[in-house]
Amino acid sequence: MQTAKRTRKLTSFKVVDFLEAARRLEAEGRDIIHMEIGEPCFATAAPIVEAARLALDQGKTAYTPSCGIPELRHAISDYYRQRYGVTVDPERVIVTTGSSAALGMIFELLLNPGDGFLLADPGYPCNANFVRRLDAEPQLVPVSPEHNYQLTAELVNRHWQANTVGAMVATPSNPTGSVIDRDQMSELYRAVASQGGTLVVDEIYHGLTYTAEPLCSALEVAEDVLVVNSFSKYFGMTGWRLGWMVVPEAFVDLFTVMAQNFYIASPTLSQYAALAALQPETLPILDGRCAEFQKRRDYLVPALQKLGFTVAGLPEGAFYVYADVSALTDDCEDFCWQLLNEHGVACTPGTDFGEHRASQHVRFTYTEPLSRLQLAVQRIERALQP
Ligand SMILES: Cc1ncc(COP(=O)(O)O)c(C=O)c1O
Structure with missing residues (x-):
């Protein structure tokens, strides 16, 4: 069957590749901490x-x-x-x-x-x-x-x-x-x-x-x-x-x-x-969740910095940390696959987001509860041990 040439120019959405791999591991009974997909862990209000x-x-x-x-x-x-x-x-x-x-x-x-x-x-x-x-x-x-x-x-x-x-x-x-x-x-x-x-x-x-x-x-x-x-x-x-x-x-x-x-x-x-x-009574629930994300950010950024990731200041919004991993690895994709397969932490390689110094970065999402982020940091620390 013939397909249009332009569809061959499309690149995969790596975050979804990692999410699907994480779900396969979960189906096998593994505990995976999701720091790959940009999705609030809260149920809809x-x-x-x-x-x-x-x-x-x-x-x-x-x-x-x-x-x-x-x-x-x-x-x-x-x-x-x-x-x-x-x-x-x-x-x-x-x-x-x-x-x-x-x-x-x-x-x-x-x-x-x-x-x-x-x-x-x-x-x-x-x-x-x-x-x-x-x-x-x-x-x-x-x-x-x-x-x-x-x-x-x-x-x-x-x-x-x-x-x-x-x-x-x-x-x-x-x-x-x-x-x-x-x-x-x-x-x-x-x-x-x-x-x-x-x-x-x-x-x-x-x-x-x-x-x-x-x-x-x-x-x-x-x-x-x-x-x-x-x-x-x-x-x-x-x-x-x-x-x-x-x-x-x-x-x-x-x-x-x-x-x-x-x-x-x-x-x-x-x-x-x-x-x-959009009702005035719902917005405070959503703002409360935002305050929760801020606590998670405030925990995660210094914790990652302590492990050797370089983060240029506290992110001002969204729920992502874009961390420079060049002090830890020269291949962010390999790093992310290892973190997922061997240590149960799913995150996204910088190569999903463009070309500029992409392989030197990893994106971590902080939408999971604080206790799960703490566990993720312990797992990452273990992964980084020689
Ligand atoms: C910057 C940005 N724009 C757009 C989207 C698409 O989101 P949705 O189609 O769920 O509104 C996303 C999803 O992660 C995003 O990060």
Whole structure:
């Protein structure tokens, strides 16, 4: 059977490879500590589950409008007003099947074959594949601790090429947890706009930040940016497959046509559940979980540093530690497989996130309870003994 050439350019999502290998070991009876997958260990909060149950009892099982139920688009718009003080017309909110669908459609909208798109390296691995899938070119820009692991206006200008049509950032970032403040976001926006390109901002880890100042949304800086968000992380709903994007008004019709064709509508029960996720009584539960993640981060980072991992400061958001392992190994993949197979700790090699010094890094997720993280540190310590 013949397959399209461009699908051969796609690379595997290593975190999922490690997750699946970990699950196979668990099926054999092994105890595995999960520090690979970016998934909160908490069950979805009770009011959200209750809302889904109610929707099921009420028979809400049919397709919804392609861009989401109007109540949810309004509730998301209200959320922007309350949380960020920005007015977003609910029509500009497109509900999607996870933010993954939003990302796929955004690149579909922006890229012709041969176009280039600037992406931070290290960054979320699927973005490069979304770009490759369209016969376009992911233009990886190396970012290091000196840039707080983020694209800057200066990097955008330096790396912009004749075929570049836009740039994408994630704040907080995966895999480093670094954030972009309001001034940096404005500069970034101006740099991309002055090149005639489009800025895409992934805000899926918003709500999971450990900084004194609340994080700014790109929508506070400009209207003509594409902002992606999700119910997966802060809202703790990974398996419900629900996300959203806020897009300029001029693109709403095009995204509607894509949603109609690509998946008809997002999961109905998840949308009714998400209404409860945005209620004022649910948010304190989610903020309590964020405080718990902060405790886990505060334990894990110094514990890893003590073992010989180099971590450039405390990550400001998300639930990841991107650790330099060059003092311990020169092959992060081999290191991760050994940790998993011999010591029962699953983590993700830096090579999942790009090319820049990738093999010298490992990403650890701190979503498991503190006692499990302590056990993981003991196991890693044992693994490092000569
Ligand atoms: C930065 C980033 N963006 C997008 C996604 C996709 O998440 P979802 O499709 O569950 O919303 C992830 C998942 O880990 C991520 O880390």
